[in-house]
Amino acid sequence: MIYVKDLSKSFGDNQVISHIDAHIEPGEKVVIVGPSGSGKSTFLRCLNLLEQPDRGTITFDGEEITSSSVDINKVRRHMGMVFQHFNLFANLTVKKNIMLAPVQLKIMSKAEAEEEAMRLLKLVNLEDKADVYPVQLSGGQKQRIAIVRSLAMNPKVMLFDEPTSALDPEMVGEVLELMKQLARDGMTMVVVTHEMGFAREVGTRVIFMDEGVIKEENTPREFFENPRDPRLKDFLSKIL
Amino acid sequence: MEAWLENLRKGFYQTFILKDNYMYFVKGIRITLLVTVLALILGVVLGVLVAIIRSAHDQQPVKKRGIVLRILNVICKVYLTVIRGTPMMVQLLIMWFVIWAGARATDGNLIRCAVISFGINSGAYVAEIVRSGIMSIDKGQMEAGRSLGLNYVSTMRFVIIPQAFKNVLPALGNELITLLKETSIVTVIGLKDLTKGAMIVQANTYQAFVPFIAIALIYLLLVLLLSWLLGKMERRLRQSDIR
Ligand SMILES: Nc1ncnc2c1ncn2[C@@H]1O[C@H](COP(=O)(O)OP(=O)(O)OP(=O)(O)O)[C@@H](O)[C@H]1O
Numbered sequence: 259m260i261y262v263k264d265l266s267k268s269f270g271d272n273q274v275i276s277h278i279d280a281h282i283e284p285g286e287k288v289v290i291v292g293p294s295g296s297g298k299s300t301f302l303r304c305l306n307l308l309e310q311p312d313r314g315t316i317t318f319d320g321e322e323i324t325s326s327s328v329d330i331n332k333v334r335r336h337m338g339m340v341f342q343h344f345n346l347f348a349n350l351t352v353k354k355n356i357m358l359a360p361v362q363l364k365i366m367s368k369a370e371a372e373e374e375a376m377r378l379l380k381l382v383n384l385e386d387k388a389d390v391y392p393v394q395l396s397g398g399q400k401q402r403i404a405i406v407r408s409l410a411m412n413p414k415v416m417l418f419d420e421p422t423s424a425l426d427p428e429m430v431g432e433v434l435e436l437m438k439q440l441a442r443d444g445m446t447m448v449v450v451t452h453e454m455g456f457a458r459e460v461g462t463r464v465i466f467m468d469e470g471v472i473k474e475e476n477t478p479r480e481f482f483e484n485p486r487d488p489r490l491k492d493f494l495s496k497i498l
Numbered sequence: 499m500e501a502w503l504e505n506l507r508k509g510f511y512q513t514f515i516l517k518d519n520y521m522y523f524v525k526g527i528r529i530t531l532l533v534t535v536l537a538l539i540l541g542v543v544l545g546v547l548v549a550i551i552r553s554a555h556d557q558q559p560v561k562k563r564g565i566v567l568r569i570l571n572v573i574c575k576v577y578l579t580v581i582r583g584t585p586m587m588v589q590l591l592i593m594w595f596v597i598w599a600g601a602r603a604t605d606g607n608l609i610r611c612a613v614i615s616f617g618i619n620s621g622a623y624v625a626e627i628v629r630s631g632i633m634s635i636d637k638g639q640m641e642a643g644r645s646l647g648l649n650y651v652s653t654m655r656f657v658i659i660p661q662a663f664k665n666v667l668p669a670l671g672n673e674l675i676t677l678l679k680e681t682s683i684v685t686v687i688g689l690k691d692l693t694k695g696a697m698i699v700q701a702n703t704y705q706a707f708v709p710f711i712a713i714a715l716i717y718l719l720l721v722l723l724l725s726w727l728l729g730k731m732e733r734r735l736r737q738s739d740i741r
């Protein structure tokens with residue numbers, strides 16, 4: 259589904275991603291872990307071109323999206339993204355947050371989008387919040403709404419950048435539960451997280467990123483029980 | 499004391515009643531408000547456009563800035579520099595006596611000239627106000643919009659600008675109030691606004707105290723009214739902040 263070839267990205271003199279090759283297949287749940295500053299977010303943000311790669315190609319659904327002739331806005335409709343800080347539109351109610359993109363992009367009529375928004379809100383048990391503004395919500399509620407906002411576009415893949423890192427501990431569970439449900443429903447997912455439990459339980463493959471390269475990747479079981487790379491061993495010993 | 503009161507009564511009579519002089523003030527207020535409101539609309543349209551061009555330019559990575567965007571950005575910068583670097587009165591004089599040199603001094607022409615001059619002037623200040631508002635919005639808002647497939651302009655329009663606008667409403671309100679007071683310099687091209695009305699009455703009646711104090715009070719009242727309206731609007735826009 260997503261092929262990454264020889265991807266590199268620098269910020270000024272700081273080479274953040276170095277010649278990464280990767281392949282994400284439909285239905286996979288790829289979990290990316292690694293120390294802070296290793297380039298996980300940058301890698302994820304390159305996948306939907308929120309960051310412009312310096313070199314290399316990304317092919318999504320058979321289309322080379324790094325080519326300059328591609329309309330990236332069309333591509334992004336099919337790639338949902340969930341951010342650490344939720345990024346709900348502060349000027350819009352919950353329902354309007356969900357409806358904005360489908361309506362503006364003429365994928366749904368207003369009525370259809372509203373119906374879809376209510377269906378999604380029911381899914382996460384937040385239909386009573388349809389008409390409130392984001393400031394009135396808890397972190398866990400915001401993140402669940404951010405997730406269903408992406409789902410309203412019916413994406414083929416969902417990218418998560420530390421979706422639970424900004425949450426109070428008691429709210430992490432509700433967000434992970436929703437992500438697990440998505441995984442069960444067959445969504446293709448790429449998840450940057452520090453939740454090792456989630457990686458073990460839901461991941462079909464775990465990637466260890468360090469200093470802008472993929473140092474190791476494996477099934478969750480092998481990854482956690484038989485780490486080979488010394489940096490990974492060190493990393494795991496610190497967090498487990 | 500008695501004499502002073504008598505003088506004041508006479509001043510009032512000559513300023514307002516005699517020969518229907520009050521009409522100078524009524525018409526003057528109409529023209530002052532008309533020029534202010536139309537100039538503000540022009541200023542906001544211009545200002546938002548310039549602000550979007552300037553922020554689009556600054557937010558794009560250097561490599562992705564198209565040639566059109568670069569040129570537009572340069573034009574905007576020149577515009578901001580020239581307008582903010584020269585006195586409003588000079589701009590108005592140039593607009594009327596140089597650019598519109600051939601035009602007949604009808605009310606219509608004078609109003610058009612004033613609206614355009616003040617609109618262009620105000621646009622430069624509004625642009626910087628709106629731009630600071632855009633810059634104050636967390637960049638996650640833009641990223642969220644873009645990640646859903648919305649383009650830059652749509653995200654600006656539905657997400658960023660409404661929030662930026664709310665944040666800068668007090669500053670825009672100040673700009674409106676400044677504009678209202680500044681329009682008094684249209685007297686230099688002969689447009690009969692509120693200030694010019696008072697000057698005409700003063701020239702005809704040799705009364706100075708009553709007409710000038712009167713327009714000072716009228717300006718003050720208009721400003722207070724505007725502040726009140728803006729306060730109301732701000733409270734309504736704050737809805738999305740109520741916890
Ligand atoms: N927009 C940017 N401009 C300049 N440098 C950046 C930018 N974004 C990221 N960086 C730098 O790139 C490096 C990798 O950042 P990145 O956010 O990808 O790391 P990360 O693995 O996601 O870390 P974390 O776990 O802290 O989120 C860091 O050194 C960071 O300072």
Ligand SMILES: [Mg+2]
Pocket residue numbers: 298299300419420
């Ligand atoms: Mg990160």
